[in-house]
Amino acid sequence: MKILVTGNAGFIGFHTAKQLLERGDSVVGFDSVNDYYDVSLKEARLAILEETAQQSSGEYTFIRANLADQQAVHECFLNHQFDRVIHLAAQAGVRYSIENPHSYVESNLVAFTNILEACRYAKAPHLTYASTSSIYGANTRMPFSEHEGVNHPLQFYAATKKANEMMAHSYSHLYRLPTTGLRFFTVYGPWGRPDMALFKFTQNILNDEPIPVFNHGNHTRDFTYVDDIVEGxxxxxxxxAEPNPDWDSDNPDPATSNAPFRVFNIGNNNPVKLSAYIEAIEEALGKTAKKDLLPLQPGDVPDTYADSSELEKAVGYKPGTPVKEGVARFVEWYCSHFK
Structure with a gap:
């Protein structure tokens, strides 16, 4: 197949594009390679994709452009006929959305509109896109289920991702565009983002600097290893995605529709305390962390816990990499990459 992967210089997009190339698909990557974090890390990922393509049977094309540029997106779809579109480009980060909400409007709303319009006119067979566990916001019923409402996001980032799901549904309804949204739960692993806890903690522990431990390490996350995410x-x-023949308009299911629309959780289904996550990093490094215990940050969700049973039923797969194993793989990569 020929597959568009947006955000292929990013963490999850890079791993997804790489696995697609390795199985023999042709990939068109689309990324602006912005400076939200260290550009050299993104360029290193892109170099690996070039190498992977040379060793695979699939073709690889990279478009360095901004998805908020409507003309650039239009030309991309004009020059390529895609069998699938995997939209992973976004402005990520819960806390940064408090500092710079306008960046999220451009990257998560304007860009997504351009992708939807391009898929509509090109009659794309299927659009799969990234959502987030942050969308559950103030929900306290665990584990989080796609069949419950998500009407109370706690950060602007989560609000833009909820908007993406609603925008996708409108296109699925109006134009019968099949769309699948995936709510990622705290993704980690090699080639991860420097603004994420695992990267920061590893860096600080190695440099004998204290690590910021919010909520005194008592909140939990459904940490999901990146290879598991990519497989999903x-x-x-x-x-x-197909319409749900049993969908009831009098009692609507938020995760399905009478349109070709689906939303899935993709998480490890095994929440881990932040304090235990830190212990796994210490064990992998063979070094004890200096902890700066702090209160819960504004906008942070105290706990996340995914019910991934719907994804398992639909595609026959659920994540399963233990946190200790995943953290050890990240630490091995980090120490090798940064010498």
């Missing part, structure tokens, strides 16, 4: 993304993309 690709399987979901391969399975084109």
């Amino acid at each position: 993304v690709i399987r979901a993309s391969d399975h084109i």
Whole structure:
């Protein structure tokens, strides 16, 4: 297949594009390579994708442009006929959305509109896109289920991702565009983002600097290893969303529709305390962290816990990499990459 992967210089987009190339698909990557974090890390990922393409049977094309540029997106779809579109480009980060909300409007709303319009006119067979566990916001019923409402996001980032799901549904309804949204739960692993806890903690521990431990380490996260996420993304993309024949307009299910629209959780289904996560990093490094215990940050969700049973039923897969194993793989990569 020929597959568009947006955000292919980013963490999850890079791993997704790489796995697609390795299985023989042709990939068109689309990324602005912005400076939200260290550009050299993004360029290193792009170099690996070039190398992977040379060793695979699939073709690889990279478009360095901004998805908020409507003309650039239009030309991309004009020059390529895609069998699948996997939209992973976004402005991520819960706390940064408090500092710079306008960046999220451009990257998460304007860019997504351009992708939807391009898919509509190109009659794309299936659009798969990234959502987030942050969308559950003030919900306290665990584990989080796609069949419950998500009407109370706690940060602007989560609000833009909820908007993406609603925008996707409108296109699925109006134009019968099949769309699948994936709510990622705290993704981590090699080639991760420097603004994420695992990267910062590893860096600080190695440099004998204290690590900021919010909520005194008592909140939990459903940490999900990146290879597990990518497997779920690709399987979901391969399975084109279909209307739910049992959908009831009098008692609507938020995760499905009478349009070709689906939303899935993709998480490890095993929440881990932040304090235990830090212990796994210490064990992998063979070094004890200096902890700066702090209160819960504004906008932070105290706990996340994914019910991934719907994804498992739909595509026959659920994440399963233990946190200790995943953290050890990240630490091995970090120490090798940064010498």
